[in-house]
Amino acid sequence: MTAVEFKDVVKIYGKGEGKQVAVDHVSFTIEKGEFVVILGQSGAGKSTVLNM
Incomplete structure (x- = not known):
């Protein structure tokens, strides 16, 4: 069972x-x-991913 899923996430500043x-x-x-x-x-970008 999936608990967390990220698909093709992008963050640009x-x-x-x-x-x-x-x-x-x-x-x-x-x-x-x-x-x-x-x-x-x-x-x-570790913290960025976790804070998204």
Whole structure:
């Protein structure tokens, strides 16, 4: 059973030439009872995904 599902999520800050892509087409599913860890470099968008 799916508990959390993200499909093709995109998060962009700003507009035009100054825009910054924080999350670029991220998709994942977390099933009920699964334990999940999100790893990545500082500034990679981990907190952005979790706060969306």
